[in-house]
Amino acid sequence: MYNLAMAPATVLRIGELSKRSGVSPELLRAWESRYGLLRPTRSPGGLRLYSADDVERVRRMQEHLASGLAAAEAAALATDDTASPLSGPAVDPAVARARLASSLDRYDEAGAQAVLDELLATVTIDTFLAQILLPYLHDLGERWKRGEASVAQEHFASSVLRGRMLALARGWGRGVGPQAVLASLPGEQHDLGLIAFGLMLRARGWRITYLGADTPLATVAEAAASVGPELIVLSATTAERVRPVRAELRRLGKRYGIGLAGPGFVDGDERALGGRVLTADPIGEAERVTADAGVHG
Amino acid sequence: MYNLAMAPATVLRIGELSKRSGVSPELLRAWESRYGLLRPTRSPGGLRLYSADDVERVRRMQEHLASGLAAAEAAALATDDTASPLSGPAVDPAVARARLASSLDRYDEAGAQAVLDELLATVTIDTFLAQILLPYLHDLGERWKRGEASVAQEHFASSVLRGRMLALARGWGRGVGPQAVLASLPGEQHDLGLIAFGLMLRARGWRITYLGADTPLATVAEAAASVGPELIVLSATTAERVRPVRAELRRLGKRYGIGLAGPGFVDGDERALGGRVLTADPIGEAERVTADAGVHG
Amino acid sequence: MYNLAMAPATVLRIGELSKRSGVSPELLRAWESRYGLLRPTRSPGGLRLYSADDVERVRRMQEHLASGLAAAEAAALATDDTASPLSGPAVDPAVARARLASSLDRYDEAGAQAVLDELLATVTIDTFLAQILLPYLHDLGERWKRGEASVAQEHFASSVLRGRMLALARGWGRGVGPQAVLASLPGEQHDLGLIAFGLMLRARGWRITYLGADTPLATVAEAAASVGPELIVLSATTAERVRPVRAELRRLGKRYGIGLAGPGFVDGDERALGGRVLTADPIGEAERVTADAGVHG
DNA sequence: ATAGGTTTTGTCAAGCTTTTGTACAT
DNA sequence: ATGTACAAAAGCTTGACAAAACCTAT
Numbered sequence: 001m002y003n004l005a006m007a008p009a010t011v012l013r014i015g016e017l018s019k020r021s022g023v024s025p026e027l028l029r030a031w032e033s034r035y036g037l038l039r040p041t042r043s044p045g046g047l048r049l050y051s052a053d054d055v056e057r058v059r060r061m062q063e064h065l066a067s068g069l070a071a072a073e074a075a076a077l078a079t080d081d082t083a084s085p086l087s088g089p090a091v092d093p094a095v096a097r098a099r100l101a102s103s104l105d106r107y108d109e110a111g112a113q114a115v116l117d118e119l120l121a122t123v124t125i126d127t128f129l130a131q132i133l134l135p136y137l138h139d140l141g142e143r144w145k146r147g148e149a150s151v152a153q154e155h156f157a158s159s160v161l162r163g164r165m166l167a168l169a170r171g172w173g174r175g176v177g178p179q180a181v182l183a184s185l186p187g188e189q190h191d192l193g194l195i196a197f198g199l200m201l202r203a204r205g206w207r208i209t210y211l212g213a214d215t216p217l218a219t220v221a222e223a224a225a226s227v228g229p230e231l232i233v234l235s236a237t238t239a240e241r242v243r244p245v246r247a248e249l250r251r252l253g254k255r256y257g258i259g260l261a262g263p264g265f266v267d268g269d270e271r272a273l274g275g276r277v278l279t280a281d282p283i284g285e286a287e288r289v290t291a292d293a294g295v296h297g
Numbered sequence: 298m299y300n301l302a303m304a305p306a307t308v309l310r311i312g313e314l315s316k317r318s319g320v321s322p323e324l325l326r327a328w329e330s331r332y333g334l335l336r337p338t339r340s341p342g343g344l345r346l347y348s349a350d351d352v353e354r355v356r357r358m359q360e361h362l363a364s365g366l367a368a369a370e371a372a373a374l375a376t377d378d379t380a381s382p383l384s385g386p387a388v389d390p391a392v393a394r395a396r397l398a399s400s401l402d403r404y405d406e407a408g409a410q411a412v413l414d415e416l417l418a419t420v421t422i423d424t425f426l427a428q429i430l431l432p433y434l435h436d437l438g439e440r441w442k443r444g445e446a447s448v449a450q451e452h453f454a455s456s457v458l459r460g461r462m463l464a465l466a467r468g469w470g471r472g473v474g475p476q477a478v479l480a481s482l483p484g485e486q487h488d489l490g491l492i493a494f495g496l497m498l499r500a501r502g503w504r505i506t507y508l509g510a511d512t513p514l515a516t517v518a519e520a521a522a523s524v525g526p527e528l529i530v531l532s533a534t535t536a537e538r539v540r541p542v543r544a545e546l547r548r549l550g551k552r553y554g555i556g557l558a559g560p561g562f563v564d565g566d567e568r569a570l571g572g573r574v575l576t577a578d579p580i581g582e583a584e585r586v587t588a589d590a591g592v593h594g
Numbered sequence: 595m596y597n598l599a600m601a602p603a604t605v606l607r608i609g610e611l612s613k614r615s616g617v618s619p620e621l622l623r624a625w626e627s628r629y630g631l632l633r634p635t636r637s638p639g640g641l642r643l644y645s646a647d648d649v650e651r652v653r654r655m656q657e658h659l660a661s662g663l664a665a666a667e668a669a670a671l672a673t674d675d676t677a678s679p680l681s682g683p684a685v686d687p688a689v690a691r692a693r694l695a696s697s698l699d700r701y702d703e704a705g706a707q708a709v710l711d712e713l714l715a716t717v718t719i720d721t722f723l724a725q726i727l728l729p730y731l732h733d734l735g736e737r738w739k740r741g742e743a744s745v746a747q748e749h750f751a752s753s754v755l756r757g758r759m760l761a762l763a764r765g766w767g768r769g770v771g772p773q774a775v776l777a778s779l780p781g782e783q784h785d786l787g788l789i790a791f792g793l794m795l796r797a798r799g800w801r802i803t804y805l806g807a808d809t810p811l812a813t814v815a816e817a818a819a820s821v822g823p824e825l826i827v828l829s830a831t832t833a834e835r836v837r838p839v840r841a842e843l844r845r846l847g848k849r850y851g852i853g854l855a856g857p858g859f860v861d862g863d864e865r866a867l868g869g870r871v872l873t874a875d876p877i878g879e880a881e882r883v884t885a886d887a888g889v890h891g
Numbered sequence: 892a893t894a895g896g897t898t899t900t901g902t903c904a905a906g907c908t909t910t911t912g913t914a915c916a917t
Numbered sequence: 918a919t920g921t922a923c924a925a926a927a928g929c930t931t932g933a934c935a936a937a938a939c940c941t942a943t
Contacts, residue, residue, distance in 0.1 A: 012370070015939080029941095044898095047939060049370070107817065108767070121410075121464055151813040152814070162760060163757075164760075166753070166757025166758075167418050167757065170761070176474055176590065177472065204472040205473040205504065219746040226701055308670070312927060313664070321901085324902080331900080342910070344909065344929080367900085387715075387762060415764070421711050424708075621912060621913080623919085665910075
């Protein structure tokens with residue numbers, strides 16, 4: 001809720017409160033005089049000055065009205081809802097995704113960052129990634145296929161989210177845990193899912209060496225020779241990326257544990273390529289590979 | 298020196314400030330006389346000379362105006378915001394501490410969270426803890442001793458920071474790294490430094506079991522028996538906390554690796570109590586204990 | 595050049611100084627008597643004899659005047675700008691680059707992050723980008739061409755640095771400054787230079803909408819239609835990226851101010867494509883486009 | 892919801908001063 | 918070279934004004 005308060009001792013005049021809440025100034029004054037819903041201070045000249053609390057009360061009033069209560073009751077509830085916004089609903093993932101989408105669709109970076117700040121302060125990183133971010137990316141892809149989202153929106157959203165995830169990733173190469181090397185296959189430009197999986201591994205104690213999108217397998221082998229990973233995770237969104245490198249993959253799989261992530265891989269590949277195919281449930285997969293690595297550790 | 302060149306003791310006349318900010322000279326003068334937004338020095342002949350700070354205040358004023366606030370309120374905020382200046386080192390630790398202090402002193406949780414968001418997005422957690430948070434806590438303690446900070450302020454600051462650090466700590470018990478058990482000695486209420494140290498260990502791959510402030514050593518022993526830690530970290534801010542439990546400490550030290558943290562321990566205790574005394578350099582200590590643990594791992 | 599001027603042989607009479615600096619003799623005398631800017635010795639006959647220091651002071655005076663300061667203030671700064679701007683940088687950029695390179699070459703993410711933390715706490719963003727990061731990337735490219743750095747190292751370094759820069763970029767879409775839309779041309783995968791330029795614009799008050807690498811121009815146009823930018827910056831590292839989209843670029847240049855960044859563009863393109871070609875001096879370019887956009891006032 | 896009065900805030904004008912580049916007489 | 922003069926440009930202060938936003942009361 002501190003996003004509202006980015007402007008801390010926020011002091012709004014009635015017009016601005018009206019704009020932000022969609023309630024007419026007259027009605028705001030009526031709610032004040034009839035129900036005591038608002039308790040603005042006054043400017044020296046007598047203008048009403050509203051605080052962030054007032055904004056919050058108006059929001060709750062509207063919520064209660066929408067749910068069918070009469071104004072008097074709605075006001076009574078909104079007034080003594082002692083409940084701080086923190087005790088509110090525990091973050092509905094669908095709502096969170098919608099808020100994120102709405103900001104990003106409008107190229108509103110600041111708004112999106114505020115939503116992300118709030119989410120990350122409230123839910124675990126696993127939840128954030130699995131319930132909000134990955135589904136959001138999936139939705140975005142679908143909307144784009146249906147022509148409902150533009151390429152520009154997708155680019156913009158990716159950039160904002162990539163920045164945020166890489167910020168969470170900072171320091172993920174340090175420590176004493178098992179090593180994982182992460183890369184997308186040659187030609188593959190998508191990397192957000194891979195980063196997300198890296199974060200989940202990190203949350204389970206792994207050290208991550210991240211090579212990024214569109215990485216030749218020779219490059220992967222080279223990095224692996226240098227860091228000696230317990231696991232190499234390779235991602236691909238389509239089978240086309242996989243076909244040209246099957247032989248190389250098999251060879252790599254002889255020397256290292258391999259995880260094959262993304263819809264580019266199918267169950268058969270498990271046997272054919274000598275790696276483990278990671279399903280659509282990243283949290284579960286992170287748990288599993290960690291359990292396996294824990295055995296040696 | 299570097300910033301001398303970048304941000305000279307900039308001394309602008311009103312016309313130049315107007316050009317740079319896009320605000321007419323008349324309006325700049327009005328903002329000065331009506332709201333005290335600007336505090337230019339004067340040339341011998343009486344011309345206004347503006348500093349870099351003034352430039353920054355104008356920028357913030359415009360930002361607040363754009364967000365819908367009326368001029369009087371925008372000016373009030375722009376005047377006492379210690380918000381990020383656009384020039385200077387990207388993150389100046391001293392500036393960061395000052396911004397944090399200013400928000401927390403005013404019980405402005407929202408503002409403090411915003412500062413924390415920004416810092417954590419920019420700097421690694423080690424740097425954040427060692428350069429900003431721990432020094433800030435130390436300052437706060439000193440100010441309190443000198444009667445410059447109230448108990449209420451200290452409480453408020455502690456609770457905001459504890460919340461934030463525990464948010465960062467989420468999930469720190471999971472994974473495959475070496476185990477550490479953390480607790481403050483009986484009677485000891487301070488725990489922020491201990492949490493900070495836990496976060497540094499976590500960043501190096503440790504799994505943390507955190508028992509909190511004011512923990513009887515029997516409780517520690519019990520937890521240790523259950524998780525089998527490589528290391529137990531105990532903290533105390535004064536020697537008084539240590540004296541009553543010396544015997545117990547020695548006994549615990551026979552079975553486990555012990556770290557003794559905080560000013561309550563002195564060098565002599567290393568031998569007397571059979572633990573390692575952690576100095577005032579938490580990053581270094583985290584590195585060292587990790588290096589030691591890495592040997593077994 | 596400054597070292598040339600350090601040569602003691604430089605003793606100029608007023609006419610010569612005037613020619614070299616483009617400042618009339620009358621004005622030079624006025625600057626001397628009014629502000630004490632110059633301190634020439636005298637010939638036996640009373641003629642002014644200027645030293646290399648005087649030349650330097652005149653140069654700085656002109657620089658400050660050009661940046662908009664009034665004569666009195668410009669002179670004050672030019673006079674006590676104690677040392678040449680090159681004197682004793684607190685951070686030696688070459689050393690900083692070497693430290694960065696050494697960490698990144700070893701896939702030591704934690705070490706690299708620590709170096710970056712330290713740098714960001716010491717130097718301005720501009721300095722960091724222009725003196726350290728961009729030269730480092732350039733070096734890395736060269737080493738790669740010579741076969742001294744591997745692809746894996748380049749991938750790894752890029753990812754770490756990208757994460758760091760995007761963290762600094764957080765919130766760069768917010769505010770009231772002029773809008774800029776940034777994107778790399780289709781097929782272009784490099785984006786770090788572009789992000790760096792975005793950060794420099796941000797430090798000068800711009801709002802940034804960042805679309806990322808490999809962006810179709812139709813996508814750029816779409817985003818531009820939505821945010822209405824004062825400037826669109828497009829980057830390309832080779833001319834190959836430019837050729838297929840010349841017509842589209844020209845069209846875009848008719849509706850928006852365009853900046854063409856990176857070695858993919860050459861001087862001739864300025865006219866041919868209707869955009870401004872941004873040279874290898876990003877700070878200077880950021881200053882210039884900002885000065886131009888300043889017209890909004 | 893409207894009417895009639897008040898506050899807020901950006902802009903303008905008048906009359907005078909300071910600053911600064913250039914010119915000129917000695 | 919010096920010293921003085923001068924005029925254009927840029928600033929200063931005071932005071933006023935009008936549009937927009939707000940107030941109360943009907």
